[in-house]
Amino acid sequence: MRAVLFKEFATRVTESPNAVAVACGTEQIGYAALDRASDAVATVLLTEGYGAGSVVGTAMARGVGLIVGILGIWKAGAAMLPIRSRGVDAAGMENRTDADVDLVLDEPLVRAYVALGVRVPLAPVEPGDAAYVRRTYNSDGRSKAVALDHRRIAGRVRVTAEGYRLGAADGLLHLTSGDSHTFFWEVFASLVTGGRFVFDAPRAAQDPVGTIDSVLRHQVTVLRVVPDALRQLVAQPSFGSCTSLRLLFIMGGPVDAELRRRVLAELNVELVCPRG
Template identity: 25%
Template sequence: MIVPSLPFTRAAARPDAPALRDDRLELDNAGFAAAVAAAAVRLQAAGVGRGDVVGLLLPNRAELIVGLFAAWRLGAAVTPINPVLTPVEVEHQVRDADVDVLITVDGTAPIDGVRPIAADDLGIGAPAPADPPPAAELGPDDLALLIYTAGTTGKPKGVMISHGNIDAMTASFIEHLDFGPDEHSLLILPLFHANGVVLGTLTPLRAGGQATIVGRFKADALFPAVEKYRPTYFSAVPAIYAMLSALPDDVEPDTSSLRLVVCGAAPMPAELIAKFENRYGVVLVEGYGLSETTTASTINPVAGPRKPGTVGRVLPGQQIRIADSDGNDVPAGATGEVLIAGPVVMQGYLNRPEDTAKTLVDGWLRTGDVGRFDEDGYLVLVDRVKDMIIRGGENIYPKEIEAALYENPDVFEAAVVARPHPVLGEVPIAYVSLNPNATTNTASLLAELPEKLSRYKIPVEVILLEEIPKNPVGKIDKPTLRRRPETAG
């Protein structure tokens, strides 16, 4: 496997070349390898070994990437954890992934039974250890990442990404995007997502380039970072491009270092693509993928022709079919479910054999997305089979919110749907009907949610109805709710 050994192969070839930085520290290749070796010593002392899972409960900072490579050196997998999750949500991921050691900012763990390590105690900046742990022999099927994605059952599930998946995905990006040793990523997406880890960090490192990690995204701080660090690309979601396009007219940054920018996570209006490209003079390529495909399966070509309104061509090494409900290919140009195959497709969902069997069928990943290929072989996404809401690039499944609402005994029925938003793309709103003699109200229902859900999952509005509409077979009729004026915004 190529990627796990990158800190050491890079140090051997070009020890003084830049590798990784954030706003606190800067590592060349030799320093990066020394940091990974020191962190591996610390993790090994904490009992981490082959087959274990290390949790990374950190904001965007260099220690997260160092910890990832250190765990891989020992043969362990990692699961990055969103630092804004509630303690209940963190505990679910930690328990589900069977995490024993958790790297945190302050060296404390929010749950019992887990050994914490402070990020500052990983040994970054210290001399390289004289006798670092030997590199574990890793094969393509060995588990590398557990990326947690919202589940239709209301609980996030762990997407099992192997080292073979990562090697295939990074190679595919390098070929399609023509990355080389001069590539420099400005990482603005969160590192608990596959995009931030794989496209934002591992791919430029494999290409021989470098990655600069910034903290939480702020629209007025991005272009100053571009001018300071001179990256060649960054990856973002439509909401970020909308905010950048809405900056005051007197914001005229020097974007000459940027060769391209990438957009994913949600469909981006063609008008917004044109607005961003025309204002800032940067090529924007839109793509499509899932955590289950280790980041992406299609991207528009950098050199063109680029087709706004599509998510581009199939990436090297992957296959996409458009199928009917029985899994049969539809006629050319017809609409159906998007199915994906290739070495980037996940191993499955951790501890969820039934979900895995429903999603991976005869070697094909059933995405739940509806699309078609145009006459030039570009993928056009038409709709989503699933009810997932994408708020500023964050995936939200309504059932998780509905489950939280149902914990209030006054709630009889709850249904969550998406409301369009000009910047975030979509936001959740909840329709609720109450039991007889209920005493709760919408304010009380909303006030209960911050203890159960991350802030981005909380509905922007709770609307009380005497009765939630049903379809002829008695199921909640979400299409009718989506047509209500409160939903349309």
């Protein structure tokens, strides 16, 4: 795997240009279309001076537009910072501090950039360049911005892809209960291996029927879920119809023997639970 993720993504574009890359509800985008759209965003960012050394915030709900924006930011050579915006379903994202960002991308702005359709040669991006800015907190409670470079992000994505054994035939469903870091590892683990990344509806833990609908509609094969959400899923009469699932990765706590028995009675699926 290359140390700059969008370069590995470009290989998947060449291999499977028409395959679905990202899906959210009824909206989806293929690899070639995602590549073109993110190139358009990168072109406008570079034209307006937001390239290497810039930090561009993403104030968007999790969906196709967000992935277009992130790839566009990286292709321009800038670093991205996920920020919380009023009215945006952005669980786990950072609170905005104006000093942190040079520009904020929202969905209307991304759509406008994509509509221009302009594509020019993009800036060279190296593994050591900043890719993702996040906020951490000192012992005194004060926050500071920390930049992760492309090499570090690629290493973490590689761990996720290998842990889930992802390939081009896989569809990975992301539940919004996860933190922002896990979100990035999962979405790009899918994109660099040629699979489908699927966003579930907001508050999926309270909507097990919607989650099952996403599994069925997008033929999801891998699902990371917490035990409480898994209990709600198993309680649904349609849970046994989720035969595309091959791996349930359980986070946030152990799975008791009864829950494990109920899952395996319904599906021929691998259960992986790091906490037992």
